[in-house]
Amino acid sequence: MxxxxxxxxxxxxxxxxxxxxxxxxxxxxxxxxxxxxxxxxxxxxxxxxxxxxxxxxxxxxxxxRVQEPYKKANRKFHPDNTVIELPTGQKIGDGNLCIMAGPCSVESEEQINYVAQRVKDSGATFLRGGAFKPRTSPYSFQGLKAEGLDLLKGARKVTGLPIVTEIMRASHIDMFESVDIIQVGARNMQNFELLKELGRIDKPILLKRGLSNTIEEWLMSAEYIMAGGNSKVILCERGIRTYETATRNTLDLSAVPVIKKLSHLPVIVDPSHATGKSSLVEQMSLAAVAAGADGLMIEVHNDPKHALSDGAQSLTPDQFDSVARKVFALKKAYDLIMAE
Ligand SMILES: [Mn+2]
The missing domain is CATH 3.30.70.1140 (Phospho-2-dehydro-3-deoxyheptonate aldolase; domain 1)
Incomplete structure (x- = not known):
């Protein structure tokens, strides 16, 4: 300084x-x-x-300042990539692509079990699903809450897929005890009290980028969690708000190589929320792999037209299968090119 x-x-x-x-x-x-x-x-x-x-x-x-204001998240002080390993063996950031897939909201037992099995068959490594939903309108579906968590755990039992779901407040941490990866949504990226509490637990945290936050602010939020002693942070780029209205958000893919340079933390991309359109998910998933992302988070619904939230950006299980095939094929080619 x-x-x-x-x-x-x-x-x-x-x-x-x-x-x-x-x-x-x-x-x-x-x-x-x-x-x-x-x-x-x-x-x-x-x-x-x-x-x-x-x-x-x-x-x-x-x-x-001549040095970044974050230390624990900084690659300068931790040159090797962080690899986050779950007690169940799955790894994030080890060079393989992790795919988190599932519906925006958990809606019923049949729905979540069906989608979980289908995405697993297509190669997904984690089941995503919202139980507590931060919606822009108070009149929109707010999620099944505790019942949704139970349904996710049930789907995990059936499929073996670890579960990723969003927390909205610190007082719910006990309720999330058996969730495998706790997600902090874009709207809570700077809920510092929540981040501090999540820093005290020993569980991977998926930290989404805020709607209008810089990469430095995002890394400072990761620092909040890490400063408390929890170094298991996964970053997720989900699009930022710009003047563009053709897509829900603007997917900032350059954030992936920028993060890789600044930080040792794994970074994944969510093309569903970034674009808001199912027709754009395939190309942006492939682009994210080419940008060097450690994984993808994709919304998949059994019946997108009747989804209680985010139907327009959700893939059907068949569409997801096709995207996953292409993504894995591209990842193979990407690894070969990068190894040369
Ligand atoms: Mn959603």
Missing amino acids: IIIIKQNVSKDQLTVFKANLEEKYNVKVNTWVGVGSTVLGLIGDTTQIDEDWVNAQDVVEKIK
């Missing part, structure tokens, strides 16, 4: 400020005095430094 000091600051003021910085944040402060300007260079762990506090000091003109 670099701090530029105001022009009329006395030597004594500067000495006091430097001593404060060194004491408060345990960093080493180097000073460069030029003609008409003084610059401080801070060396050490600057992730803990409160920029607001620094900016509020009388002697400070401005500050500039």
Whole structure:
């Protein structure tokens, strides 16, 4: 971190400020005095430094970070890719493609069991399904809640697929005890109290990118979970809000290689919510594989026309089967090309 000091600051003021910085944040402060300007260079762990506090000091003109404000999620401090392994053996981030598939909402036992079996037969490695649904309208279907969780567990028993489902509030953590991967949805990406609580448990967290959040903000949210001691974070790009209206969101595929460069965490792509249209899911799934994603999350419904949520973006099991075949074929080719 670099701090530029105001022009009329006395030597004594500067000495006091430097001593404060060194004491408060345990960093080493180097000073460069030029003609008409003084610059401080801070060396050490600057992730803990409160920029607001620094900016509020009388002697400070401005500050500039030269290192990312996140540490645990940063590849600089953890060069190897993180591989998240479930107690049941499935791995995420080990170079294989993980596919999480299932309906937007769990609607009934028949529905979830049927979809689970079909996506498993097509190669999916996880069953997704919403029990608690954050809907834009309070009048829309809000999910089957606790009953939905039970139905997901039932489908896991039948198929063996681990389950991924969204949590909406910290007080539900106990209820999610036997969920395999807990999802934090886009709307909760910056629910810091929820993130802190999830940092205290030992369970993989799928952290979706917020609708209007930068990659740095997203990684800072991952840092919230990791700072509490839970390093099992999987990032999920699900499209961001732009001026474009032809698709539900704009899929930011460049986020995948950007994350890979900045962080060691696995990153997957959700082409369903990103595009909002089932007809676009295949191509964007293939594009995500080519971008280097560790996995995909795809909405699949037994009867999309009558789905209680997100029918327009849901694939039928047959369509999903066709997409999965192409995705696995492309992944093979991708691995060969990248190994050259
Ligand atoms: Mn959905």
